[in-house]
Amino acid sequence: MAHSPSLPDRPRLELDPEMSDEERLAALEEHYADILTVNEELTEQLDAADSRREELREKAETLERENEALKTSSLYIATVEEVTDGEVVVKQHGNNQEVLTEVSPSLSEELSAGDRVAVNDSFSIQTVLDQETDARAQAMEVDESPEVAYDDIGGIDEQIREVREAVEQPLVEPERFEEAGIDPPSGVLLHGPPGTGKTMLAKAVANETDATFIKMAGSELVRKFIGEGSRLVRDLFELATEREPSIIFIDEIDAIAAKRTESKTSGDAEVQRTMMQLLSEMDGFETRGEVRIIAATNRFDMLDRAILRPGRFDRLIEVPEPNFDGREQILQIHTRDMNLSDDLDFTALASQTDGKSGAELESLATEAGMFAIRDGRTEVRMEDFEEAMEKLEEDGDAGDTITSTGYVDYAY
Ligand SMILES: Nc1ncnc2c1ncn2[C@@H]1O[C@H](COP(=O)(O)OP(=O)(O)OP(=O)(O)O)[C@@H](O)[C@H]1O
CATH class of the missing domain: 3.40.50.300 (P-loop containing nucleotide triphosphate hydrolases)
Structure with a gap:
């Protein structure tokens, strides 16, 4: 706790009736100088008091805010289950209690099933939680x-x-x-x-x-x-x-x-x-x-x-890498929607792709389709698969690997 500074002594004017005019003047001048010094000291003390008051005011405000925050009841997290006209079913996390609550028309437009919201004691929705910041959703x-x-x-x-x-x-x-x-x-x-x-x-x-x-x-x-x-x-x-x-x-x-x-x-x-x-x-x-x-x-x-x-x-x-029959089946699955030429030989393709995973076979089929399109055709031929195979081999040799998602990952 800061001590309050003591007040400066009050300057005294001592005039003697015996004094000459010069002496009186000198005494008055000295007194005036004392008054000025005291005034300066008091001004300084006042400034210090002012800044202390400001400090205390800020402190009081902070405490007031904290007090308010303590008084406000916490909100609960819930997930929106259903949205109908002006009404929403929410399920509170933790106890799984389901509640039907009313919402304003604008909020009901904003909400959809699966959204996370914060609700108060009476289950009224206070905020829609940002999905971006929701680690659970991410x-x-x-x-x-x-x-x-x-x-x-x-x-x-x-x-x-x-x-x-x-x-x-x-x-x-x-x-x-x-x-x-x-x-x-x-x-x-x-x-x-x-x-x-x-x-x-x-x-x-x-x-x-x-x-x-x-x-x-x-x-x-x-x-x-x-x-x-x-x-x-x-x-x-x-x-x-x-x-x-x-x-x-x-x-x-x-x-x-x-x-x-x-x-x-x-x-x-x-x-x-x-x-x-x-x-x-x-x-x-x-x-x-x-x-x-x-x-x-x-x-x-x-x-x-x-x-x-x-x-x-x-x-x-x-779940092992596919064997010969497996590769044939996987190639057939991933070419189901393609327009294939009659010369397409799945047995030959299956034997040429020993060691390839399902994801790699999917990439092969997609790549073959790309070769046909590049050549201005919609029909995919055996030669497209052969070119695709070469390309994927080259990509592999160049240090790229085909990931399980079928995309090419570049190794740096
Ligand atoms: N046996 C399969 N039959 C058909 N397609 C397959 C097969 N295996 C993989 N694929 C294709 O490869 C893609 C990736 O497969 P998936 O994600 O299931 O592999 P995963 O074994 O889970 O791989 P990872 O271990 O890398 O997660 C699939 O979307 C599918 O197109």
Whole structure:
């Protein structure tokens, strides 16, 4: 606490009747000078008091604002489920309570199902939350009805059968498992090289069971959402329960569930926390109803075995690179909508593409189509495939790799 400065002494004028006029004048002049000094001191003190008052005023304002903020009740986060004329159904996160609330016509135009909003105690919508800043929305890809069907996937019929048995049947006919007295697999892990159809498989099951497909990429959790990993994993399971029936698909699970390394950097600790959250979500999974979980990895060897224990990812399905028949089927699938010439020999193409993944075969078909178009034709011929094959080989030799999405990634 600052002490108040003491006031300067009051100047005294001492005049003696015996004094001569000169002496009086000198005394008066001295007194006047004293008065000026005191005046200066007082002015300084006044200025100091003024700035202190300003300081205190600002402090009071800050405290007042904080007080106001404390008095204002917090808002709750909810997701919009349905929008009708002037009315909106929102579901509060956390307790899943669904409420019908009224909104102004302009707000009802702004809102659509799936939006995140902040609601007050009486469920009136206060703000529509910005999707851009919503890590949950960014980290998860939600697809209400993916378009992939089982017959869009070639060469992995056995894997399709296994996935249907482990994921589709428990969703569609849970009573069969109950009657037989067996627990369906908790989680299914698809492992195998990139671009072999793992994501497609997960999407196809979601499509076939009319389940919502919710994808989260392990690598993004680690790279983009540092510090938020475990919260996002919790949100992922929460969202899946809200949207059931649903399929959770965790791609590149090795990014969050790799074997423990010796290094103890903070990054590792964060990844570890994310994995622990995933394990605890999976352990409490039986009560989750119509939610199935599929994960995928290209690096099976790197996985921490803890995630493969019973009750977690306890059904492993290997998705290999396509064999000869598989390549033929995949090429047929990706040329289904093309205008093909009669000379097109799928058997020859399948034998020339040994070692290629489904994604690479898709690129080959697209590239062949491009050659035909460049040549002014709509019909795609065997020669287009041969040229496409050469081009893709050259691109590969030049250091480019074809990614599982079928796009060319340039290696720098
Ligand atoms: N077996 C397949 N049948 C038909 N198309 C396939 C097959 N495998 C891959 N593709 C094509 O390659 C694309 C990428 O495949 P997908 O994303 O399913 O591979 P992935 O195994 O999940 O790869 P990654 O491990 O890199 O995520 C698909 O969209 C599809 O067009």
